[in-house]
Amino acid sequence: xxxxxxxVREGVLKKNDLRARQLREQFREQRVFVVSLVSSPGAxxxxxxxxxxxxxxTVGAVGALVGDLATDCDARRLGQAGVPVxxxxxxxxxxxxxxMVADALExxxxxxxxxxxxxxxxxxxxxxxxxxxxxxxxxxLSVTEGEDKPLKYPTIFNSADLAVxxxxxxxxxxxxxxxEAHRNIREVRPGLxxxxxxxxxxxxMDAWLSRLKxxxxxxxxxxxxxxxxxxxxxxx
Amino acid sequence: MHELSIAVALVEMACEKAAELGDVHVxxxxxxxxxxxxxxxxxxxxxxxxxxxxxxxxGARLQIEDxxxxxxxxRCSEERRLPxxxxxxxxxxxxxxxxxxxxRELELAALEVRENAAPHR
Numbered sequence: 001x002x003x004x005x006x007x008v009r010e011g012v013l014k015k016n017d018l019r020a021r022q023l024r025e026q027f028r029e030q031r032v033f034v035v036s037l038v039s040s041p042g043a044x045x046x047x048x049x050x051x052x053x054x055x056x057x058t059v060g061a062v063g064a065l066v067g068d069l070a071t072d073c074d075a076r077r078l079g080q081a082g083v084p085v086x087x088x089x090x091x092x093x094x095x096x097x098x099x100m101v102a103d104a105l106e107x108x109x110x111x112x113x114x115x116x117x118x119x120x121x122x123x124x125x126x127x128x129x130x131x132x133x134x135x136x137x138x139x140x141l142s143v144t145e146g147e148d149k150p151l152k153y154p155t156i157f158n159s160a161d162l163a164v165x166x167x168x169x170x171x172x173x174x175x176x177x178x179x180e181a182h183r184n185i186r187e188v189r190p191g192l193x194x195x196x197x198x199x200x201x202x203x204x205m206d207a208w209l210s211r212l213k214x215x216x217x218x219x220x221x222x223x224x225x226x227x228x229x230x231x232x233x234x235x236x
Numbered sequence: 237m238h239e240l241s242i243a244v245a246l247v248e249m250a251c252e253k254a255a256e257l258g259d260v261h262v263x264x265x266x267x268x269x270x271x272x273x274x275x276x277x278x279x280x281x282x283x284x285x286x287x288x289x290x291x292x293x294x295g296a297r298l299q300i301e302d303x304x305x306x307x308x309x310x311r312c313s314e315e316r317r318l319p320x321x322x323x324x325x326x327x328x329x330x331x332x333x334x335x336x337x338x339x340r341e342l343e344l345a346a347l348e349v350r351e352n353a354a355p356h357r
Contacts, residue, residue, distance in 0.1 A: 001350055001351055001353070002350075003263050003264075003348045003349060003350045004348070004349060004350075005266070005346050005347070005348055006253070006257060006346060006347045006348075006349055007345070007346045008249075008250075008253055008344045008345060008346055008347060009343060009344070009345055009346075010249065010343065010344050011341075011342060011343050011344075012242060012245050012246045012249060012267070012342045012343065012344055013242070013245060013342060014249070015245065016245075093238075093241070094237065094238055095238055125237075125238070125274065126237070126238035126274070128274040129238065129242070129273065129274040129275065129342070151322050154272075154321040154322055155272050155273075155274045155321065156274070158272055158321070158324075158334075158336075159272075159274075186332065187322065187323055187324065187325075187332075188321065188322060188323075188324060189324065189334055190324050190325070190332030190333055190334045191332070191334050192334070
């Protein structure tokens with residue numbers, strides 16, 4: 001008997017996408033703006049987040065969920081900012097998935113928060129495929145990593161809503177070619193907004209914080225009109 | 237490397253679909269894969285055999301159809317096929333564009349199945 005073809009046409013990550021969609025609905029019901037951070041290991045996600053949490057907590061309620069392969073070092077660091085923080089230890093898994101986020105959020109009163117940050121596992125490849133229900137995905141690139149990184153990891157830059165170039169206090173010392181980095185980011189993701197920060201000196205922090213604030217209130221406006229809008233990146 | 241978990245998700249999905257079809261033998265999975273799916277083809281192929289081991293679809297082939305990257309150019313308003321994800325610009329007008337029409341696919345398109353013959357009595 002000849003084999004027959006049975007059409008399926010379903011996304012392989014459908015389960016994750018559905019779970020992410022439920023999370024997105026939950027975040028919207030509870031009126032919390034959710035921002036995820038992705039980057040390679042050591043690009044400064046935790047440092048940026050530490051400073052961001054410290055500065056934002058004076059004007060609103062913030063919290064963070066931190067993914068890591070093996071340790072809770074980052075959660076302890078962030079906890080010192082005096083805001084609620086939870087750790088997801090993924091074991092050997094190189095990225096966060098929507099279900100891990102859902103499990104870690106169990107019992108957390110999100111409605112008490114204005115902004116929730118999700119720090120992904122340091123990895124520029126795998127997190128790009130997994131929707132976490134976030135409103136905004138931020139990709140970080142540190143000046144020490146080299147200007148060509150966006151060309152090497154185009155998919156993650158393509159899936160981001162905003163890029164932050166970190167550690168700009170070191171730019172001169174490492175001979176960072178700023179224009180080239182910007183060009184490469186926009187070559188793989190035309191029009192992507194780029195901010196520059198130094199969590200150490202505070203350079204660029206004001207612009208970053210006010211942009212976050214703007215985007216979160218913009219989100220609230222869009223929300224009122226279209227409660228089930230997909231995240232910003234996939235909206236075009 | 238997350239291709240193993242993607243392969244596992246793919247195999248689970250195929251097993252569920254196959255079970256719905258009754259007594260069939262799955263010969264192949266047809267997967268559509270875009271260059272922006274974030275999946276390395278070779279790693280997925282490698283992981284697939286491991287993921288099928290001990291499942292009802294063990295031994296099935298993985299047939300991958302590469303979906304081209306297609307963007308919409310804001311200047312000429314045409315859908316254009318791009319040769320590379322590194323340069324997201326219209327190959328005709330050179331206009332940059334973030335508007336991806338196709339290329340993010342990671343989709344189980346179809347199953348190739350054979351009915352198991354009725355047992356002889």
